[in-house]
Amino acid sequence: MAVPELSASIPAVVLGPGLRRGLRAALVRLVQQRDRINDLNVFPVPDGDTGTNLHLTLQAALAEAEELGPSPSAGAVAAAVAHGALMGARGNSGVILSQILRGVATGLKDRDQVGPEELAAALREGSRMAYRAVKRPVEGTILSVVRDAAEVAATAAADGASLAEVLQAAAAEAWDAVERSRNQLEVLRLAGVVDAGGFGAAVILSALAEEVAGTGITAWDELAPLARPANGSVAPSGVLATSAPAAGFGYCTEFSLLGSQLEPLEVRERLGSEAADDSALVVGEPGLMHVHIHTDQPWEVLSRAADLGRIERLKVEDMTRQHHEARARSGGGGAVDLGLRGVVLVAPGFGFHQLLLGLGAAAVVDGGQGSNPAIEELLQGIEEARCSEVIILPNNSNLVLGAEQAARVSRVQVAVVPSRNLPQGIAALLAFDPEVGLEVNRKRMRRAMADVHSIEVTTAVRASEYPGGAIARGDTIAIVDGELAAAGKGVEEVVIAALDHLHGDRLEVVTIYRGAGTDSEEARRLEQAIRARYPTLEVEGHDGGQSLYPYIVSAE
Secondary structure, three states: OOOOOOOOOOOOOEEHHHHHHHHHHHHHHHHHHHHHHHHHOOOOOOOOOHHHHHHHHHHHHHHHHHOOOOOOOHHHHHHHHHHHHHHHOOHHHHHHHHHHHHHHHHHOOOOOEEOHHHHHHHHHHHHHHHHHHOOOOOOOOHHHHHHHHHHHHHHHHHOOOOHHHHHHHHHHHHHHHHHHHHHHOHHHHHHOOOOHHHHHHHHHHHHHHHHHHOOOOOOHHHOHHHHOOOOOOOOOOHHHHOOOOOOOOOEEEEEEEEOOOOOHHHHHHHOOHHHHOOOOEEEEEOOEEEEEEEEOOHHHHHHHHHOOOEEEEEEEEEHHHHHHHHHHHHOOOOOOOOOOEEEEEEEOOHHHHHHHHHOOOOEEEEOOOOOOOOHHHHHHHHHHHOOOEEEEEOOOHHHHHHHHHHHHHOOOEEEEOOOOOHHHHHHHHHHOOOOOOHHHHHHHHHHHHHOOEEEEEEEOOOOEEEOOEEEOOOOEEEEEOOEEEEEEOOHHHHHHHHHHHOOHHHOOEEEEEEOOOOOHHHHHHHHHHHHHHOOOOEEEEEEOOOOOOOEEEEEO
16 A cells, blocks of 8 residues: 655654544544444454454543543553553454553553654564464464554664654555455455454554544545455355354353463463363453453353452353344345344443443443433434334433434334433343333333432532532532432542432442542542441442543442
């Protein structure tokens, strides 16, 4: 792929904020290409989710970097991105991407800025670490695409190329490697497509080059030919060209393993049944690892894993079902109606999005207090759910009418359960049963919401009064089920007062969702204060990532 000429105004190095901007641009481009990448996905399993997994992994990586201050070093941004990717890795491709980013972070450790030599060395280290994580590396995948791009970057840097030139050379080589992949892997040649993971890696590198250089090498609207057979055949390609074996593809099983002092390779061996699974990945360090395994017996793997440490962020997905859904989306199953029921929720913040998707939401629409989505965005969320029947949980009293309007004009059957806040929405989601009809689900979900209370903690923007007394500007306030119920100078005293208002001794579970930028140590102190006040309460903490409210607390 040809590389355009650069202007003299291009920066010679990139600082931390510039690296973060580049990753934002990469996430935008990845979202734009997500469905195309999903349709390409035939290796290692044609389950049509590579684009989604890469998107969610990079989204998790960037969310961690966004919590840094306004002027972080390049090394700090890279380290945050690597940690976020490890914690939020999704699928085989996402885990490999997390290892590429981990290697890049290792290469940029303690660096204030990134020049051409540092970039080339970091890409090489990213490639090396990704290869090391995979049991049997395969050519014609994201691994070889990144390796080839890193080698060209190293050559360009050694020849005196600028940072932008090195990035553009790497991106151009990535696209060439993507085109080569269709002839390197038999399954790709038979399906008539290029590798989906490699395509995603090329998208990321191109977006980084575009941001740094101010000019792109990629004609983003002209990428479709890469998804078609090189000979111009009009035969079905990608997931449409594959079919599931009689025994199915098994289950994609992922989780975080905390507390084990074994090395990742030792954990992989001890999990046993994955010995023949080339997609098995255990990455991270002793104490914190991410496990990804394809297996027919997920609960056996989980039982063995539980003997090694604590399991968190568990996700088990039926790959055969995913494959059928991907074929239907791509046109192989006639109409897009999959005969499925699903739930669409409105929520702010990356943490809530991840949590809700992990709990089984079909789609999550971004929005919350002060930024409620338009009806068009709700309709887009319904479309993304790919279900024939949908329940919407608006999670805000101001959005109920908009949700009802979206339900009236949607092409699929939609019911609205009028959840007023996120704690109610989560309780309703947990009560959802895809095997029963909308009306039964609506009644169940309404009942589940009835005993759930929401405490929204924020800061008073002006002096005022409430039944409990005066409120000064800057005071911490707690809104309980939509009504101002407590105010004070500190978070702990205000949340305790709000729980007292709810007769905390009658409650069973309190869940704390901390907002974007909220100090995790402060959140731990809040948990301890609640336990001290109410010893019988079960108290949990999660990263919500919401704005406006440092804490949203669910009490039930």
